[in-house]
Amino acid sequence: MVSTRDIIIQTDRLDAARAFYRDVMRFEQTNTDMLGFETGSFRLYIEPGDSPGPVFEFEVEDLVSAKALLLANGCSIAEEDPMLPRLYIRDRFGLVFNITEGQAQ
Numbered sequence: 001m002v003s004t005r006d007i008i009i010q011t012d013r014l015d016a017a018r019a020f021y022r023d024v025m026r027f028e029q030t031n032t033d034m035l036g037f038e039t040g041s042f043r044l045y046i047e048p049g050d051s052p053g054p055v056f057e058f059e060v061e062d063l064v065s066a067k068a069l070l071l072a073n074g075c076s077i078a079e080e081d082p083m084l085p086r087l088y089i090r091d092r093f094g095l096v097f098n099i100t101e102g103q104a105q
Helices: 014-024 063-072
Strands: 002-011 028-031 035-038 043-048 055-060 076-080 086-090 096-101
Touching (some): 014 028, 014 035, 014 043, 063 096
Parallel strands (some): 002 043, 055 096
Antiparallel strands (some): 002 055, 035 043, 086 096
């Protein structure tokens, strides 16, 4: 597992979040399909939904194997959408992270 620079938050107030991070925090908006901002050390993404708290992202070579390993070790599924190649996992200590399949080193 390898961490990425991405942190995701969810809110039902996307327009207010866009205005805050763009106009108040002065972060550069990097894309429009998924609301994202370059902050310097990390990229902040904002998506619609009920917030599970900040979500950190990790890449794995095999999503199915990583999911099985994490569930077998006390993690639980926080959010899963079969249409998206990702999985939000809550670890035994409360941290929620996004697992994506990619080029993990």
